[in-house]
Amino acid sequence: MKLVYFAWVRERIGKESETVALPPEVGTVAELLSWLRQRGEGYAAALEQPQVIRVAIDHEHVTHETRLPADGEVALFPPMTGG
């Protein structure tokens, strides 16, 4: 699974992207966020308020209840400020 990060999520985690092998118990977006929070201080800081994190799977917005695909690109980012 490829993970990509933007804005302050990227800054706090300290990388733009990474490829991870998820354990079988991580099945949804919410479970992915909980799992990532355990991976270190940067992740914990980026994801301390998981409810504000917006998520896209393969370039489409999804909710935290969405099931993760077997493979693909999952993006985590703060609320958007376009326009």
Place this chain on the structure above:
Amino acid sequence: MAEPCQPRVRVQAEDFDAALEIERLTAGRRDIGAVVTFTGRCRDEGGRLAALELEHYPGMAEAQIRRIAEEAARRWALSGLSVIHRFGRLAPGENIVLVVAASAHRRAALEAADFLMDYLKSCAPFWKKEHLAGGGEGDWVAAKAEDEAALERWRK
């Protein structure tokens, strides 16, 4: 109603020329009675900012703007629609975003441009970081609750 128009969408570092984009939508057309343009610009926030750095999600930014523009083209009878969103470091006074909506009558063009801007604010994957006039990095611009609330009025 006729087929929805095909929106033109660009995400780019370079500046744009609103007059040129109007010309592209309207050249040779005799059926267009209204053209609405909206230009979003970088402001200095009372002298506080040296620049805004616009980060975007390449690929998704284009796809998401296209989805929003196609929704607008389905909802209003538009003759043409262009959306250009810039990224990178932009100084106060520089352009950030352009929406050009053309239609036979003004109401469709006005509403479509308003709709586009509301959705670009909260649903297009761009983030703005402040660079301060005194030097150094400021904060990421926070999303406003009122921008999210603005979407409500478009929900059917």
